[in-house]
Amino acid sequence: MSDPEWWKKSVFYQIYPRSFMDTTGNGIGDLQGIIKKLSYLSNIGIDAIWISPFFQSPMADFGYDVSNYRRVDPLFGSNEDFDILLNKAHDLKLKIIVDMVLSHTSIEHPWFIESRSSKDNPKADWYVWADAKPDGTPPNNWQSVFDGPAWSFDTRRGQYYLHNFLKEQPDLNFYNQNVQKQLLDECEYWLKRGVDGFRLDTANFYTHDAQLRDNPAKVEGQTISNGTQFEKPHPYNMQRHLYDKSQPENFVFLEKLKTLMDRYPNTMTLGEIGDDDPYNLSVDYTENGTPLNTAYNTHFMAGTDSGTLTKNLIETPITLLQNMSKDAWPSWAFANHDVVRPLTRWGKGIKNQDDFSKLLIQILLTLRGTPFLYQGEELGLPEATIDFEQIQDPWGKALWPEWQGRDGCRTPMPWNNNALHSGFSNNENDPWLPIPDEHKIRAVNTQDSDSNSVLNFTKEFLKWRKSKPVLQTGKMDFIKTSNKNILAYNRQLGDHKIICLFNICEEKQEFDGNILAPLEAKFIEK
Numbered sequence: 001m002s003d004p005e006w007w008k009k010s011v012f013y014q015i016y017p018r019s020f021m022d023t024t025g026n027g028i029g030d031l032q033g034i035i036k037k038l039s040y041l042s043n044i045g046i047d048a049i050w051i052s053p054f055f056q057s058p059m060a061d062f063g064y065d066v067s068n069y070r071r072v073d074p075l076f077g078s079n080e081d082f083d084i085l086l087n088k089a090h091d092l093k094l095k096i097i098v099d100m101v102l103s104h105t106s107i108e109h110p111w112f113i114e115s116r117s118s119k120d121n122p123k124a125d126w127y128v129w130a131d132a133k134p135d136g137t138p139p140n141n142w143q144s145v146f147d148g149p150a151w152s153f154d155t156r157r158g159q160y161y162l163h164n165f166l167k168e169q170p171d172l173n174f175y176n177q178n179v180q181k182q183l184l185d186e187c188e189y190w191l192k193r194g195v196d197g198f199r200l201d202t203a204n205f206y207t208h209d210a211q212l213r214d215n216p217a218k219v220e221g222q223t224i225s226n227g228t229q230f231e232k233p234h235p236y237n238m239q240r241h242l243y244d245k246s247q248p249e250n251f252v253f254l255e256k257l258k259t260l261m262d263r264y265p266n267t268m269t270l271g272e273i274g275d276d277d278p279y280n281l282s283v284d285y286t287e288n289g290t291p292l293n294t295a296y297n298t299h300f301m302a303g304t305d306s307g308t309l310t311k312n313l314i315e316t317p318i319t320l321l322q323n324m325s326k327d328a329w330p331s332w333a334f335a336n337h338d339v340v341r342p343l344t345r346w347g348k349g350i351k352n353q354d355d356f357s358k359l360l361i362q363i364l365l366t367l368r369g370t371p372f373l374y375q376g377e378e379l380g381l382p383e384a385t386i387d388f389e390q391i392q393d394p395w396g397k398a399l400w401p402e403w404q405g406r407d408g409c410r411t412p413m414p415w416n417n418n419a420l421h422s423g424f425s426n427n428e429n430d431p432w433l434p435i436p437d438e439h440k441i442r443a444v445n446t447q448d449s450d451s452n453s454v455l456n457f458t459k460e461f462l463k464w465r466k467s468k469p470v471l472q473t474g475k476m477d478f479i480k481t482s483n484k485n486i487l488a489y490n491r492q493l494g495d496h497k498i499i500c501l502f503n504i505c506e507e508k509q510e511f512d513g514n515i516l517a518p519l520e521a522k523f524i525e526k
């Protein structure tokens, strides 16, 4: 695909490398494991892969705390392994985008070690440092997404440093031009190695209010979608995030990144946006494909406990975005490494889980925008339950027993239900997270040989989608219906139209002369 807009037509597949395939026997997935499974991915029919971070890291947040942007962590392999992966993927016509975590580094990054060592070292201003208030409390009221204040005190400097996430993830100071320049260099390192683009972690968190003003309290009854999955009262959710993120200066950095990307033809950027008003921001960031190509919205990700799939849930963000801009190109995902798997999140009371999985795949792959599948979604995996003793996610440890955190969607891929650890790892030691029984029975080998499986259905559906340009770039309009169980929309490109109808419940429904069996989707071509 030499088309510069290949990413609009592509279906992406997200790999969480720790849990994809372990070839070294240490219970943790690695790059050679991805290489081994590239033909599996190519056979499914996806076009591009987003790999979650594999850079050197002490793994406080499992790779989202980078201590060297230019080195593959030895846990995952070497830079040479990455080159092999990239070349093999390209041979199979698969694009690869890597996950750049630019907003913060690891506390063990040499830049932070130097920065915290004194107030006058060359990197003193590379992170966000501020004095305590006269009473010793943090500089302002900002809260960390994960838990507690967004500030930690460093005794060496005698100052607080900012961290929007864990205290092990200090925020870089983007007001320092050297920081911006350095980060662009880190990105260019991977562009030179040949990557096809970047997923930009927390792309609206780069800059903060330079005056460090307090965030106001959230107004009672106001709905705020701010990227955290936890539904119970939580300090982060009690504020309006006016000052700790989404500042206008963020845009200036993204424009510099765009200038860099333009020097590497056919590359793309996908920005993760978690904000009180994610739609306005994603339009700002992606209108006419600039400065970012597309934004990854977390609207479909909210909620932890069993809920149900409603028509509104799908219609709301798409309508909001379409009303704001016809040009901004969205990306959609129902699942990723941070959220409860959708089968569990939306499948309350659903008896036929496989049909429900197939329905979700059909919805995701027919929305206007780039779809992102997450590993295991093609197998119809539900969320795994993790015992407290086995929880690895620091967010889960902080919030247990109210919430187990993000491990339930991060358990290893079940490849073969006859093999040790379902074929994920061949070591007798247990993998880093357990593989639940209900995943084992859905392993790739069992689904491969079952023509009715979610896996084979996904393959067929992807093949069909590929043959329909209207589903890739056509416009999308919802069809109004008073039946709350029918989700309906048109996709149209020139004269070609596909009416997409979905029965989202387990009872037969009728719509406009069409009978839809439980959880059935129908596509009527005109």
Ligand code: BGC
Binding pocket: 061, 064, 065, 101, 165, 201, 202, 272, 337, 338
């Ligand atoms: C990533 C998370 C990570 C956080 C901090 C996110 O949005 O997807 O996994 O914990 O950024 O880097």
